[in-house]
Amino acid sequence: MSAQAAAGTAASPATGRRLPTVREAALGAALGAIRQLPPRAAAAAALPFFMRVGPRRIVQTEEEHTHLISQRSRIRVPGLQGKGGEAVAYAWGSGDRPVLLVHGWAGRASQFAPLVRELRYAGVAAVAFDAPAHGDAPGRGTYILDFIGAMAELERRHGPFRAVVAHSFGSLAALVAISEGLVADRAVTVSGMGDADHLVASFATAAGLGPTAAAALRERFARRIFPLEPDVYGRFSAVRHPLPESVPLLVVHDVADRRVPSTEAGRLVAANAGHASQLSTRGLGHQRILADERVLTEITQFVAA
Numbered sequence: 486m487s488a489q490a491a492a493g494t495a496a497s498p499a500t501g502r503r504l505p506t507v508r509e510a511a512l513g514a515a516l517g518a519i520r521q522l523p524p525r526a527a528a529a530a531a532l533p534f535f536m537r538v539g540p541r542r543i544v545q546t547e548e549e550h551t552h553l554i555s556q557r558s559r560i561r562v563p564g565l566q567g568k569g570g571e572a573v574a575y576a577w578g579s580g581d582r583p584v585l586l587v588h589g590w591a592g593r594a595s596q597f598a599p600l601v602r603e604l605r606y607a608g609v610a611a612v613a614f615d616a617p618a619h620g621d622a623p624g625r626g627t628y629i630l631d632f633i634g635a636m637a638e639l640e641r642r643h644g645p646f647r648a649v650v651a652h653s654f655g656s657l658a659a660l661v662a663i664s665e666g667l668v669a670d671r672a673v674t675v676s677g678m679g680d681a682d683h684l685v686a687s688f689a690t691a692a693g694l695g696p697t698a699a700a701a702l703r704e705r706f707a708r709r710i711f712p713l714e715p716d717v718y719g720r721f722s723a724v725r726h727p728l729p730e731s732v733p734l735l736v737v738h739d740v741a742d743r744r745v746p747s748t749e750a751g752r753l754v755a756a757n758a759g760h761a762s763q764l765s766t767r768g769l770g771h772q773r774i775l776a777d778e779r780v781l782t783e784i785t786q787f788v789a790a
Contacts, residue, residue, distance in 0.1 A: 520693045527694060528701035532709065535688050535702065538618045538627060544595045547776075551577070551598035560642075562617065562634035565710070570617030570624040572635040574642075577601050578610035582647040584788050585639060585669065586613035587632065589653025589676070593620030599776040600650065603785045612643050628710065629681070629721055632658035636667055644668055648788035652676055652775060653745060654684070660723035660753075663732065672728060673784050675737045676771050678745050679752040680722035687745075727756040734761040735787045737780055744771035 512534070519530045544552050555575040562569040575594050576583070584604055586597040594613035604611050614635045617624035632655060640646065645668035651659035656677025663669055678684065685706065689699035707717040719725055728734055734757045738750035747765070754761045769777050 516692045524695065524697040525701045527698040528705050531689075531692060531694060531698070531702055532705055534692070535685070535706065536626065536710075538625075539591045541618075541620065542591060542593050542596070544593070548595040548598035551601050552595040555594075560614065560635060560638045562631045562638065564617070564631045564634060565628050569631055569634055570627070571622060572617055572631070572638075573615040573620060573622045574635075574639060575613045575615075576610070576643070577612075578605055580608075580610045582645065582670070583610035583612050583643050585636065585644075585646045585649045585659075586611055587636065587649060587651035587655035587659045588613070588616070588619065589651075589655045591619070592652060592655070595620065596652065596772075596775055597650070600781055600784060603781045604788070607785055607789045609647065609785075609789055612639050614639060629654075629658050629661070633662045633665070633667075636662045640667055646670070648673065650675070650784060650788065653771065654678070657681065657684075657721065657723055660728065661721055661726070663728055664723070664726040669732065671733050671735070671788055671790075673735045673737065673787060674750075674753060675774060675780070675784075676739065676742055676745050677723075677736070677753065678749045679724040679756070680718065682718050682722070683745075683749060724752050724756040728760070730760050732760065733787075735764060735784065736761060737764045737766070737774065737784070739766045739769045739771070739774050741767060742771050742774075 519527050522530060555577055558574045560572050560574050562572055564570060586594060588594055588596055593615050597613055601611050615622040616635060617627045617631050648671040649659045649669045650673040652675045656674035659672065663672060685703045689702055694702065711717045714720060736750045736753050738747045740747045750763055754763050764783050766774055766777060766780060774780055
């Protein structure tokens with residue numbers, strides 16, 4: 486869940502900012518009530534909000550043509566304790582070693598339409614997927630293991646990959662997947678974060694949870710969702726498990742990103758010192774960065790090298 490959505494607030498019309506939707510207002514009211522609970526009770530009540538995917542992103546007009554001309558298929562992902570779901574896979578072009586594109590939380594593959602067009606112009610094939618409960622894929626929930634499982638299935642079909650390009654939450658999933666064996670020559674993160682700890686901390690801050698409630702939420706998430714995982718936050722950390730030195734990493738981030746702070750980019754670069762480079766932008770935020778001409782050019786040149 487985004488920090489923006491968790492906050493659930495907006496200023497009056499006099500400020501020039503949009504008013505909250507009914508959904509956002511209800512969410513804000515619910516989180517306001519949760520903040521009044523004792524810490525452990527607040528953590529229990531907040532967990533479903535932390536895990537919810539939210540409304541599905543629709544295909545934008547400028548993405549529609551690229552979305553429609555893709556080759557589609559469905560893939561089964563094993564997921565958590567074998568209770569995974571179904572993802573929708575997309576492919577553009579043919580040939581060896583395509584680029585794998587991984588969307589973020591509440592995102593979808595069509596967000597990469599501008600990059601797909603650049604890659605195809607450069608003669609590079611691309612594959613992507615809508616994770617369960619995202620885009621055109623069925624389901625009501627998803628976990629990082631679903632993202633990793635979808636990548637593994639696409640590697641079985643199309644890999645090894647020339648590169649993986651991932652956005653936001655998808656960046657963390659992609660980096661973890663590569664550290665656990667997914668084969669890719671190069672990796673690109675856009676607006677990504679360093680670990681699952683950041684996800685909990687940013688949600689807790691946006692929801693207004695105090696330190697004790699935030700710690701209880703962190704513990705509850707690990708115990709309830711990953712009871713068989715001895716160290717959830719250690720496993721799902723791209724900082725503690727950097728990429729192999731043979732895999733160059735390009736970290737793209739906007740300095741004013743309000744969803745994922747640019748300090749996360751610094752953490753990723755530091756963890757992969759010696760084989761990581763950083764591209765910083767200004768004024769593109771968390772989403773528009775995916776369609777910026779300079780960003781598209783830099784990513785295409787990096788993955789096509």
